[in-house]
Amino acid sequence: MNELIEAVPYLGKRNPRLTKWLIIILALVAPLIAAYFGRSWMRILDFALLYMMLALGLNLVVGFAGLLDLGYIAFYAVGAYTWAFLASPHFGVHMPFWIVLPLGAAFAALAGIILGFPVLRLRGDYLAIVTLGFGEIVRIFMNNLNHPVNITNGPQGINALDSLNLFGWNLSQSLTIGDFKIHYLYLYYYFFLLCVIGSIVFIKRLQISRVGRAWAAMRDDELAAKAIGINVRNMKLLAFSLGATFGGVAGGLFGSFQGFVSPESFSLMESIAVLTMVVFGGMGNIAGAIVGALALTALPEILRNIALPVQEALFGTVILDPEVLRMLLLSLAMILMMLLRPAGLVPAHARYSRPELLKGGA
Amino acid sequence: METLLQQIVNGLVVGSVYALVALGYTMVYGILGLINFAHGEVVMIGALTALQTLLILMGVAPDMAPLLKLAIAVLVAMPVCMILGFLMERLAYRRLRGAPRLAPLITAIGMSFLLQTLAMIIWGRNYHTFPQLISTAPMQPIPGVFVTPVQVAIVIVSALVMAGLILLVTKTRLGRAMRATAENHRVAALMGVDTNAIIALTFVIGAGLAAVAGVMFASNYGIAHYAMGFMPGLKAFTAAVLGGIGNLGGAMLGGIVLGLVEAVGAGYIETMTFGFLNSSYQDIFAFVILGIVLIFRPTGLLGERVSDRA
Numbered sequence: 001m002n003e004l005i006e007a008v009p010y011l012g013k014r015n016p017r018l019t020k021w022l023i024i025i026l027a028l029v030a031p032l033i034a035a036y037f038g039r040s041w042m043r044i045l046d047f048a049l050l051y052m053m054l055a056l057g058l059n060l061v062v063g064f065a066g067l068l069d070l071g072y073i074a075f076y077a078v079g080a081y082t083w084a085f086l087a088s089p090h091f092g093v094h095m096p097f098w099i100v101l102p103l104g105a106a107f108a109a110l111a112g113i114i115l116g117f118p119v120l121r122l123r124g125d126y127l128a129i130v131t132l133g134f135g136e137i138v139r140i141f142m143n144n145l146n147h148p149v150n151i152t153n154g155p156q157g158i159n160a161l162d163s164l165n166l167f168g169w170n171l172s173q174s175l176t177i178g179d180f181k182i183h184y185l186y187l188y189y190y191f192f193l194l195c196v197i198g199s200i201v202f203i204k205r206l207q208i209s210r211v212g213r214a215w216a217a218m219r220d221d222e223l224a225a226k227a228i229g230i231n232v233r234n235m236k237l238l239a240f241s242l243g244a245t246f247g248g249v250a251g252g253l254f255g256s257f258q259g260f261v262s263p264e265s266f267s268l269m270e271s272i273a274v275l276t277m278v279v280f281g282g283m284g285n286i287a288g289a290i291v292g293a294l295a296l297t298a299l300p301e302i303l304r305n306i307a308l309p310v311q312e313a314l315f316g317t318v319i320l321d322p323e324v325l326r327m328l329l330l331s332l333a334m335i336l337m338m339l340l341r342p343a344g345l346v347p348a349h350a351r352y353s354r355p356e357l358l359k360g361g362a
Numbered sequence: 363m364e365t366l367l368q369q370i371v372n373g374l375v376v377g378s379v380y381a382l383v384a385l386g387y388t389m390v391y392g393i394l395g396l397i398n399f400a401h402g403e404v405v406m407i408g409a410l411t412a413l414q415t416l417l418i419l420m421g422v423a424p425d426m427a428p429l430l431k432l433a434i435a436v437l438v439a440m441p442v443c444m445i446l447g448f449l450m451e452r453l454a455y456r457r458l459r460g461a462p463r464l465a466p467l468i469t470a471i472g473m474s475f476l477l478q479t480l481a482m483i484i485w486g487r488n489y490h491t492f493p494q495l496i497s498t499a500p501m502q503p504i505p506g507v508f509v510t511p512v513q514v515a516i517v518i519v520s521a522l523v524m525a526g527l528i529l530l531v532t533k534t535r536l537g538r539a540m541r542a543t544a545e546n547h548r549v550a551a552l553m554g555v556d557t558n559a560i561i562a563l564t565f566v567i568g569a570g571l572a573a574v575a576g577v578m579f580a581s582n583y584g585i586a587h588y589a590m591g592f593m594p595g596l597k598a599f600t601a602a603v604l605g606g607i608g609n610l611g612g613a614m615l616g617g618i619v620l621g622l623v624e625a626v627g628a629g630y631i632e633t634m635t636f637g638f639l640n641s642s643y644q645d646i647f648a649f650v651i652l653g654i655v656l657i658f659r660p661t662g663l664l665g666e667r668v669s670d671r672a
Contacts, residue, residue: 062464068464068467118653118657119653119656119657122656122660125396125397125463125467126603126656126660128397128467129397129596129599129652130649130652130653130656132596133596133648134649136596136645137649140643140645140646143642144639144640144643148638269475272471272475275471276472279468319483320483324479324483327475327478328476328479330472330475331475331476332472333472334468334469334471335469335472335473335476338458338461338465338466338469338472339454339457339458342461
């Protein structure tokens with residue numbers, strides 16, 4: 001939270017308490033503001049929250065532990081497909097969310113360990129390529145496992161996934177209290193918001209724990225970390241599996257929210273998009289992941305709304321369609337950020353468990 | 363037996379293209395320790411530039427000999443890619459030389475997607491037919507095994523280009539400067555080598571090879587489109603690692619071996635897995651091989667151990 005407050009320009013340093021309340025109020029009323037601009041913006045907001053969870057999870061792997069994972073979206077896919085298998089008419093199984101979601105998270109964590117084991121010895125760029133390969137393998141299987149036994153329904157994907165049902169309370173139906181009707185997009189927003197806040201609290205505690213400090217040590221110098229007795233192997237596996245868990249949960253929520261899953265949603269481009277969010281916001285930094293996810297989900301949409309009419313006015317036709325604009329924006333964001341501001345929008349501070357000792361020493 | 367021979371022929375053809383692309387990866391890695399992720403995209407730009415040139419030529423001079431057209435197309439595509447390679451190094455990678463290890467890699471990934479997007483804007487999302495200027499009428503040197511003149515041309519040209527590159531690197535002054543820079547930048551600079559120029563040149567040569575490879579790829583499959591470079595790029599990288607990254611001979615060997623494994627594997631995967639997997643899983647081979655090599659023999663077939671170098 002403090003990082004987030006400091007990230008707010010000007011006001012953050014002048015009046016942290018006011019900024020804090022502003023952020024909280026903004027997070028609570030955001031869907032109301034979005035609703036003013038139309039339903040599609042509320043959906044975008046919901047997706048922004050999902051991307052935040054993904055960015056938080058990937059940040060754990062890339063930012064905290066320093067392991068560049070280019071196949072992260074595979075864990076998202078595992079979560080989403082778990083939901084699709086266990087809560088949809090595809091196999092005729094309809095399990096409640098409190099079974100499916102943890103199962104999806106567990107499968108994703110397992111996938112993280114399966115990926116983690118062979119790549120333990122690899123570093124930096126090699127790790128990136130192998131994880132990329134892992135992501136592609138998962139996608140190829142999703143695409144082709146409709147033959148000879150139909151498991152994933154191939155490129156068509158799986159339809160009519162069950163929506164989130166919190167103990168009899170279906171989140172995909174608008175809630176009616178008296179005359180007052182609350183649209184389901186609000187319900188999802190607040191549920192996702194709760195999940196994101198939960199993740200932030202968890203990751204925050206993790207970061208200053210023994211594990212988080214071990215990761216930081218390992219990231220900064222693996223050899224030195226080994227020398228002071230950190231079990232690098234276990235720490236790496238833990239990073240992969242915990243990061244994957246977040247991906248799995250976000251995937252399950254995505255499946256329930258979207259109502260259908262197909263391999264197309266889990267392309268390499270999505271892995272890259274999440275990575276860009278982490279990099280753009282600032283690696284190794286919770287506030288960075290949040291700012292990055294929000295900025296890079298909202299920016300393409302804003303561009304879509306501005307650039308399309310402008311193009312039509314200038315050239316009479318649409319030259320760059322929104323998807324192209326999004327790719328252009330993401331790739332440029334990645335390159336320019338690395339060249340001009342490698343630490344990201346919200347640079348991470350070095351963290352110490354007892355900063356007061358450091359101050360005294362210096 | 364015919365199937366096996368046929369797949370070996372196909373594997374050799376694809377493998378020699380992989381080898382050409384792998385050389386670009388391996389040279390840059392040898393000198394900078396950087397995986398130039400965008401190298402596959404240079405292949406794509408090469409193919410599409412050649413396609414554009416061919417289309418223009420067909421409009422302007424429809425009677426020109428097909429081989430001459432193809433030669434002109436390659437001669438246009440090569441400088442375009444070389445300039446592209448030069449710009450990438452000059453504008454992005456050079457500034458990141460002292461940066462933390464993840465920065466250049468992330469930049470390279472961004473570069474790869476930027477080039478894909480630009481190509482998508484210029485050439486659209488559609489698959490384009492690449493004109494077949496060398497005959498594709500199959501010959502049968504052995505009954506049941508088909509070889510087309512295009513395939514023969516691909517293997518011969520890539521062998522010639524690779525021989526030329528080896529001569530350049532081992533026999534000339536320039537090649538010696540390149541090897542010295544790869545060995546140790548600073549010492550090479552002290553010996554009077556302009557290392558910045560050599561690094562730029564490495565990118566340029568790699569991009570030139572990629573342009574040739576792009577034309578071959580497009581001719582072999584008869585199509586070109588904006589995303590055609592990504593997969594071959596990854597596979598060529600795999601080939602470079604398989605051969606031992608940083609090692610020119612290794613890249614060539616790795617390319618051929620990968621091409622063969624992929625083609626033969628795709629031909630037999632269905633029988634091997636009792637019909638459970640089929641040839642749509644072809645792309646998996648490269649990644650599985652990459653994983654296995656990095657885990658059990660990170661040095662590759664001919665290289666020194668590098669996977670610890672980050």
